[in-house]
Amino acid sequence: MLGEREAHGSSLDGVFPEHRPRRLRTTTALRRLVSETTLRPRQLILPMFVAEGADAPRPISSMPGVVQHTRDSLRKAAVDAVRAGVGGLMIFGVPQRRDAVGSGAVDENGILNVALRDLRAELGDETVLMADTCLDEFTDHGHCGVLDASGGVDNDATLKVYADMAVAQAEAGAHLLGPSGMMDGQVGVIRHALDESGHIDTGILAYSVKYASAFYGPFREAVDSQLTGDRKTYQQDPGNAREALREIELDVAEGADAIMVKPALSYLDILRAAAEASPVPVAAYNISGEYAMVEAAAANGWLDRQRTILEVLTSMRRAGADMILTYWAVEASSWLD
Numbered sequence: 201m202l203g204e205r206e207a208h209g210s211s212l213d214g215v216f217p218e219h220r221p222r223r224l225r226t227t228t229a230l231r232r233l234v235s236e237t238t239l240r241p242r243q244l245i246l247p248m249f250v251a252e253g254a255d256a257p258r259p260i261s262s263m264p265g266v267v268q269h270t271r272d273s274l275r276k277a278a279v280d281a282v283r284a285g286v287g288g289l290m291i292f293g294v295p296q297r298r299d300a301v302g303s304g305a306v307d308e309n310g311i312l313n314v315a316l317r318d319l320r321a322e323l324g325d326e327t328v329l330m331a332d333t334c335l336d337e338f339t340d341h342g343h344c345g346v347l348d349a350s351g352g353v354d355n356d357a358t359l360k361v362y363a364d365m366a367v368a369q370a371e372a373g374a375h376l377l378g379p380s381g382m383m384d385g386q387v388g389v390i391r392h393a394l395d396e397s398g399h400i401d402t403g404i405l406a407y408s409v410k411y412a413s414a415f416y417g418p419f420r421e422a423v424d425s426q427l428t429g430d431r432k433t434y435q436q437d438p439g440n441a442r443e444a445l446r447e448i449e450l451d452v453a454e455g456a457d458a459i460m461v462k463p464a465l466s467y468l469d470i471l472r473a474a475a476e477a478s479p480v481p482v483a484a485y486n487i488s489g490e491y492a493m494v495e496a497a498a499a500n501g502w503l504d505r506q507r508t509i510l511e512v513l514t515s516m517r518r519a520g521a522d523m524i525l526t527y528w529a530v531e532a533s534s535w536l537d
């Protein structure tokens with residue numbers, strides 16, 4: 201058809217193109233009217249680090265702008281974040297002492313539990329207070345669980361510690377627990393322990409889909425990780441999609457109140473599939489390496505920082521995330537208001 205018209209040298213006026221998608225992009229008002237994806241502060245969750253015994257906030261070099269807080273600076277930054285409108289806070293503890301079984305995670309005086317108590321006292325139910333329910337920050341070998349005699353991560357022995365850790369976090373005031381260790385059965389065991397101890401309203405945001413990713417690099421600095429090997433015997437193979445749906449199904453059956461896909465940026469296909477399959481809300485974790493990548497490029501003047509950040513977060517919402525954990529939560533909220 202087109203070839204024929206060209207051959208006759210006729211004008212395209214009124215004939216071609218019949219369809220003009222550009223029409224709806226003509227003005228800001230039109231673009232706003234047909235915009236499909238919302239990004240609101242309440243959909244953003246701020247991950248925060250608190251270091252035991254710190255007398256001043258410590259910068260994390262691979263995550264410019266992110267710090268290991270003191271108990272006091274954590275409290276202040278948490279209040280600021282809540283005022284900025286973020287939907288929740290996810291707290292990670294950095295202990296001073298570590299051991300083989302991660303005792304500091306269960307101890308009511310361990311840094312994470314102490315910080316949760318501080319924040320719940322300060323903020324009450326004004327925000328959603330979340331806790332990382334995992335041993336890697338607390339073990340001297342850096343694995344997410346306890347080890348067996350041959351040095352492998354012992355799934356069922358770890359579950360017993362997770363159960364105690366979960367109860368300690370619920371008692372400290374967390375509204376939602378985030379089991380991130382990828383042990384089989386972790387959601388069911390934690391749900392059971394919470395119910396048995398009377399914490400029926402403490403929820404579980406399950407890290408159902410968590411890949412063994414290189415993008416966690418900066419996080420390992422953020423929590424002074426002691427890990428020397430990798431987490432491939434418990435985290436998922438980046439090439440696999442099917443097992444992600446199986447993990448979600450199992451976690452929902454075990455009682456997950458919400459599920460998570462992590463990392464997010466290289467796994468938007470998985471996020472989309474999760475959003476379609478999940479009967480519960482879906483979170484995406486915009487992780488440390490994704491943050492560092494954008495910050496480094498922007499610092500070099502290679503990317504427009506604000507546009508890139510908003511595009512990254514919008515893509516996760518478009519892929520199906522109901523909520524996004526992001527180190528940019530507070531700053532992005534200020535741009536969205």
Ligand code: PBG
Nearest residue numbers: 334336380415416419487488489
């Ligand atoms: C495990 C945990 C990790 C992250 C969140 N929870 C690290 C890991 O699995 O190695 C990574 C978050 C990030 O990279 O921003 N407790």
